[in-house]
Amino acid sequence: MVLEKSVRFLDTTLRDGEQTPGVSLTSDEKVMIAKKLDAIGVDIIEAGSAITSEGERDAIRAVVGEDLSAEICSYCRIRKEDIDAAISCDVDSIHLVAPLSDLHIEKKLKKDREWVRETSVECIQYALDHGLIVEYSAEDGSRADVDYVESMFRDALDAGAQRVCLCDTVGILVPEKTRELFSRLSGVGPVSVHCHDDYGLGTSNTVAAVLGGASEVHVTVNGIGERAGNTPLEEVALVLSNLYGYDIGLKTSELYSLSRLVARLTGVPVAPNKAVVGGNAFTHEAGIHVHGLLADTSTYEPIRPETVGRKRRIVLGKHAGRASVLLALKELGLNVNDEQLNEIMGRIKEIGDRGKKVTDADFQAIAESVLNLTSKAWVKLEELTVVSGTVMPTASIRLKVDGEEKLAAGTGTGPVDAAINALRNALSGLSDVQLDEYHVDAISGGTDALVDVWVKMSKDKHVMTARGAHSDIIMASVEAVLQAINRLKERDAKEGQ
Template identity: 60%
Template sequence: MRDGEQTPGVSLEPEKKVWIARNLDALGVDVIEAGSAITSQGERDGIRAVVREGLKAEICSFARIVKSDIDYAIDCDVDSVHLVVPISDLHITQKLKKDREKVKRTAVDMVEYAKKHGLIVELSGEDASRADLDYVLDVYRAGVEAGADRLCFCDTVGVLNPERTYDIFRKLVTGVKAPVSIHCHDDFGLATANTVAALRAGASQAHVTMNGVGERAGNTSLEEVAIVLKSLYGVNTRIVLENLYPASRLVSRLMGIPVAPNKSLVGDNAFMHESGIHVHGLMANAATYEPITPETIGRKRQIMLGKHAGRSTVELALQGFGLSATGPQLDEITKRVKSLGDMGKHVTDVDLMSIADSVLGNHTVARIKLIDCTILSGNHATPTSSVKLTIDGQEVVESGVGVGPVDAALNALRRSISGVADVKLDDYRVEAITGGTDALVEVWVKMSRDGRVISARGAGPDIIMASVQAFIDGMNRLIEEKNGIVKKAAEP
């Protein structure tokens, strides 16, 4: 969490740190570096909150080779310190304005000080990948003699490559009498490759972050290392693989850092298929175009419709809704889907069902219809929404509050159907179609119910009403699978 939170613009309040820490613990990680205790009072409050959770993982604080850093860590009651010593000549002379011998003495003194106060010590060489390896070994050996429990080699600016990493770690693991960790940054996109190379060479521990978050290009991705080790090298870790995707989503949401759609394993596109050729192969055997099953990491396969979609793609998507079509009907639906795709449009589940209803003659009536939606919001008022709608012809009035007017409106809608279905909003995003203050906006939502995931959209100049439109379309699609009329109890 400490290095991940150094992502520009990210600052985690104590409750968010605790939430993430619980999920990391459930994943099975061995050590959680909860923060740097010297940073601020708020940071210390967050670290203490994580410590109080009584998690199975070892709780660690980052610390420089400065006595006050260690004192603050001790005050937070952590299990260990990640004691970082600048070890390259560039850092020693330009940042610290010192010499090698003085830095080594200080590192030894601080290791002894931390050990005297009952801390587990991981002595870490900052910018080790640009340092003299003989000096790195000298500092490490002195640290171990002083009581350091673990050592860490940091590729601080991501300049290692897998071949050099392997060679370095073969020398380290035979040259020191303590477990050695690898800490990589992804400046050249090699963090995972370098981390795996170090582990192959004998490293005992890897420093990683969920989604690869971190400063600049980020750190090594936890999910990538865990799956690469399992799938490509046959190495089992204690990581609970099916918890990876839920943890990824949580971290993304709490940090406010979206995961790139093409990010390996946890990106939106990782298990999404549009091409007809690919989907045809998937229908025969999922392994044709997927290296692992999405369920391995707690995901589900998604079929995207657009101009690349073929008959197989459309057929599979229709099957997901329990629909079947004759050959000519399937050709016509595919033609219309491609036509929307050629216009640059994303074809949602609602779009597909509208096309299918038209072609197949299934003119279903929406079970949920909006009559009215009002919003109260202001500088000193909690955003509040009131909605009036009908469910299967029965009028329902409900209200909700939220952190903003859109949130309030969607919460009111959720409450209005609570007796019919429990619907979860998985993703929400807004795109401006035109410019200006009267811009036409398009709202996209991804919603789920009982494992069924659908997407829907709404468009218009009013972002609130576009959001409400998208949400209602999605709700109608999710509850459509239930046969018969479901009544909501009348309000008193």
């Protein structure tokens, strides 16, 4: 079988991805994500399910109103009212989903196979009569009778549907079976694959489907979605392009910024060890690895960080070697002798041996201490007041910014959020500083426990980690953020910004 070495991407972050428990996107947020998806070259954007609510229809219309290059799609059941709702949003296409497993037909619909067949064909023709492109999907297709699925796909295409899709709705396919299944179904017509990640096989099964002849993949950014999520866009993109040589038509250098945007707007964090877009994907600590990287980056990096819009990071801890420390010192513009290097390494390993992360701010403080340097604090906290309880959490803050006093207030979802927002409001030009990660650990027990707050912040190309320790979690959080801001400001000053 000769395979076409190209594949189309349907992104369903705004529909299936939004079904992640606890996620609800506003119209503006959907537009922001849709514009970014369009900019990287996604072929089809499933903007939502128009029948859901008037608010959902407004959001879909807002996406349509951006006049994007991508085809804009609405999810529909095999019901004319769903199609009417999609028509009212002026979408380009519908993702018409029909349950095809006997389990779903009998238990959920309480109908039979022929009812599904007749209703599907009727709905396809109705949508086509109203100028819509139709992608007809077999819900729970991985547990359906294959002969029935194939016959339904033939009827759908004969009725005028432009493409068909098999959904592994509960993620029970395995790669070998998937490739075999799609080798058969791709003979019927243009077939897509929609996988879920319940067994962690979403990417493997999606790739296997493409190798079997699927011409389109359904994905979500960061793999978000209900239960264990959907197939991650970034993983499939890199596997198909880098390992199988497919033309994916995507601007992969924007994948990381897309991932961060979706994580921020949905509130669903990306695991540090997540492939491609996780915080640790291009981060190295072990001395032997860093030594190899300095000789040739391909020794321990199968993907070039720049490919997905990332930068290589060297972090320091008890596994750090001389090469790691020297490289980090070089980035700070510091030169050391052997005695000073050994002292710095000893202090780093001491922190690591206590089970603590060595933050960037820790490293700079250690280096400056050993080299007998002093660092000027650009921002100093003078006073912080936070009111919380039955009222909306509110904070007021007084800072000294480069010697000048600044006063500001802020509100938030909690006292820490309010304090950080007040800090942001007090600092002009802070809008381009992003708080990427925030972690809290109790160092000691009891209600007066000492709290350790660890943050990762970024500005332009620089990333800074810092910590604050205090019995008050709000003060620990503000200390950590201020420490990171001061260090980022220092780097800007050294580069003449």
